[in-house]
Every structure is written in C-alpha cells, then in structure tokens.
Amino acid sequence: MKDKLYPLMFKPILKDKIWGGQKLKTLLNKPSDLPNVGESWEISDVEGDTSIVSNGILKGQSLKQLLRTYKDELIGTKNFKQFGEKFPLLIKFIDAREDLSIQLHPNDELAAKRHNSFGKTEMWYVMQADEGSNLIVGFNQDMTPDKYLKHLEEKTLTDILNFDQVKSGDTYFIEVGRVHAIGAGVMLAEIQQTSDITYRVYDWDRVDDQGNERELHNDLAIDAFDFNMPDNFRVSYDEELNTSNNMVSCPYFTTNYLQVNQNIKKRNTFDSFIIYVCVEGEAKIVTDTHQESLKKGQTILIPAGLKDFEITSEKATLLEVYV
Template sequence: MDKILYPIKFAPILKDKIWGGQKLKTVLNKQSDLHNIGESWEISDVDGDTSIVSNGYYKGKSLKDLLKILGPDLIGQQNYRIFEDKFPLLIKFIDAREDLSIQLHPNDKLAAERHNSFGKTEMWYVMQADEGSNLIVDFNQKVTPEKYLKHLEDKTLTDILNFEKVNTGDTYFIEVGRVHAIGAGVMLAEIQQTSDVTYRVYDWDRVDDNGNERELHNDLAIDAIDFDMPDNFRVSYSKIENESNEMVSCPYFTTSYLEVTNTLKKINKKDTFFIYICVEGEAVISYNHHSESIKVGETILLPADATHYEITSKKAKLLEVYV
C-alpha cells in the first residue's frame, strides 16, 4: 500500500460506565445510544479497543494497521525503535456523573510483571466542572501502609484523602502509585500511557443493577501505592496566545496548552508524532496539501513526517501532545 500522510482522525470508542453521564453527547457531540457514557477513547491501541481511522485515504484502517504501513513515518524513528508496532499513548475524554472509584495504577515494572502491560502515568485537564465538584488526588496527611489499611478496613478511607475543588483549565499530573479519583460533575481530557490496568481500592459501596459490587484489587494495590510521593500533582502553566505553553513533561509524554487566535506555522524537529486535542472552539490543521477541521471534543494525530504544518483559528484551545 502507498504511504499517504495527512492529519488523521479516528472514530471515538465510547464506554458505558456505571458512573457515566450525558455530557460527552450534549457537550462534546458524541453520537451514541448508550445511557451512561463515561469515556470516549479518542486514540487507542489497547488490545480489543483499537481506534479506527475515520477520514481520508486510510479510512476504515485500524491504528495497528497504520503502524504496520507507516511505521517510523507515523510515530518517529526513535519511538518506533522503542515501541515498534505499539502506539504509546491513550487519549480519552471522561464524564463523571457520579464519583469514580478510588484507584491507582501500577508502575511499568509491576504492570509488566503482573499484566504484560505498560504502567499508567496520566494527566488530567478539566474541561468543565459543575459548581462544587472535586477531584481526589493523594492523601491529606502523612500516611503509612498500616494507617491506610486501617482506614480501608474501617471504611473511613475518605478521611485521609485530599479533595481538590476544580474549575475549567485546572490540570493535574497523576503519577503511577498515586491514589486518585474523578469526582461527580467533572468532565476532563486524559492523556496517559497505553494501558488499561487500574487497581480499584474503594467504590463507595456501589452495586450494579443486579446488586453486585464491582471487583476491588486491594491485594495488588498495597504494593503499588507510593506512600512517599511529593505534593507535586497540581500543574501551573502559562497561557500565552499562539505559543505552545508546556504543562507536563515526563518520560512518557509532553503536553502543552495552545490557544490559537491566528494562523500558526508549526515546525516539528522532534522526530515524533503530535496529537492535538480540542478542548474549546474550532481550528483547521493543514499538512501535505490536506486540511482537517478539529472541533471541541475532537482529536487529530499528525504523523512524525509532518515537519511543517499550519493551525488556523479565530479562537481555539488545544492540548498539544507528543512523546
């Protein structure tokens, strides 16, 4: 097959969740008959949930197909040496009508040993938050494994958790081993390693329609929690228009805030792909004689081959992500 390179869009993979709501349909215009849409997987190479191209020459092809066809032209030479035919990031939108379970994710070593998976370092960008809504991130005091287990047993875990009131634009970096949960009323964009490994430690004693509680993973979680993690999860960043304002940079991804009010001529010298996530407004991305619009709630993948491209908008807020 010929190698045709252009801004690539994917069909969202929508997930029905016990805690999900309607904002992904009403605010982000996702089309679905599902009642409780908790997640929209925008770009995914998770086994069983591989994204399908929705535009252009490769429409109908999977992300796995693209990696086989385009290889380094898609993700860059160095990424291809490291990840080969595995895409390194998972991009999501999440809508929490109810509180998510209190959970954490294992590091690369534990995830590889136990699940043959990557770990799950991630970040959140709050797109909308109902008044008074919050996130749970880490503990509100020094906690030992013994104190944690005692509160877990007594069902008083929330007494030692840190609750963060949030507003649109608030950003959090969730490292592996950090206890966290998305609170009711929050809709956010999530950028993470390609992994679906989650250790659920408390689920608010919820039951499904059949009266069953969801599985907890406390035996696995106790070894995965980092009780000595620094208080560095709140992300501060500048918002200079028409410039990439770095938010989070870690070994797994770099994310910047980009508010576009003009035509930007972008140059990519990094030998890597770029992902653009539209969190407000609408823009047009042009590359290799192809132009593709991106609206709020949409995501575009630009191949590593895109060394020169343009982004045009009167007013759009984008998250710019690369590895």
C-alpha cells in the first residue's frame, strides 16, 4: 500500500564551483565542507543528481522513486502525459563570488538532438546583490553572427554585452538562445527546465588551481544563438500582499510572487505540483495531516494530488512555481 503524499522537502545538493562563495552557507544556512559553494540544487531530477526527500514518512526516497510510485498524483495528469517519469523543473540557489562564464543554452530541439536532454529556459530572482553588482543579459546593440564572431575572436565580447546593475527583487527571464552571465556579488534563485546543458563562450581567461582553462563550446553555441531576440528579459510584476502576482508564464513553467503576512487558504486548480521557494522570512505550510516550516533558503513541493492547504506567516516572500 502506498503512503499518502504530503508537502515534500528535499536535501540540498551543493556544488563546489570555481566562482562560488560563502553566501549559501552564511545567508541561506546550507552547511557544507566545500570551499566555494556556487549552487544549491533544491529540487532536481538531473541524471546523477536526483533529489532525496528529507522530511516525513518518505524520507530517504528519491524524486525518481516518487515519480515511479505516484506518477500523476505527484506531478499532475497533463504533466505525467508529457514528461512521464521525468520531473520537468530544476530549482537552484546560486551564489557568484566571481563572474560566471558568458554562456547560453540550446532549445529543446537542439538539446534533444545533441544531448538527449530538454532545453534550458530559465528565470532569475535576485535575493541579494552587493553594491554595484551586475547581470549580463543579451547584447547592447543589434547583433549578427558575423559581428558576434569578430568580437569573440578579438576578445572584445564584453564591448557588445548588456550589463544591468541589480538589486534584491530584480527578476529576469532567460530564454534559450540568449547570451547571459551572473556577475560577481549576486545571489539568486533560479527556476529552469530540467537540464544541465550549458554552452560556455567566454570564461574571462580564468584558470583553475592546476592552471587549466575550462572548456568552451563556441562551435556548438553559434547554432544555438537567437540573434534577433527582443529586449524583453526584465520582468516587472505586482507585489500585492497575500495574493499570487504573476511574474513569468511560459510553456515550461509559471512563477508567481507571493508576499504573505497572514493565513491564506490555497486550492490547487492547476493539475500540477506547486513548488514554493522561500526567498525572505518564514512561513508554515499546513494540510489536514501535516505542518512544515519553510525558512528563507528552503524549498517545498506540494504534490498535485494535494488540493487544499494553508500558508501562514507573519512575514514571508515566496516564489510560487507550477507547470
């Protein structure tokens, strides 16, 4: 007999990165012996990095096991038809002590053909940014493949990139084919398709402690660029209290901004799981049988079959995500 599903939390998968820092340990309370924690994968079904349940009777089971057992009860009927036993989203926190490489991601078609993977449409919500910190998103002028390749060859790529100075709450939608990079001093939440396919085009001539440069993927990247993309990556959204304010809606996910300072009754009408990412404060998720605390830097998954629940908080900011 199957155990009844409840709001699920997962053990973070921490990643040591050449550009990573200490904020995920100090600001988001992610204990680790790794020297430079760049990423915390909160919910992942990437091959080799599958999330493990950390709460309740299903503690110790993997997300993959849950999908096999619960199927549409976990992710929703339409999602199970589309994705089968593959969880469609990857949720991360990222801390950039140094600039990340300049990169882009392939679309579904290219990713399937080359890597047997989904593409990687993603969004960023800035949780904290040191003074003067930047994100790189898109170009600062009209671009063609020839012009781009000339700047790449001459090592003047940064002359044509768009730098945006950012602060907490700034939100960006990064479509496949758009050049981008997280700048030094930025900590953010990232919501993306389940994919770990990145085409790195420039890495600031950086070397590791063995003196090796990281691999670049310029041959693959040139076909993945969309040079005609509009300048529509900055996301504006309302901040009405105790209601779900839409931030991003795309074929791969919907994300809402939810600021809570009271009890809210929620009903899941989406035929999808709902993920809550706590980016500020603390809240409780309450069902008939369970109560879970959700603190800043934590993430919880509400299974699709769990229709009614409450969110209660004196002060919390949540990202509400579903497919």
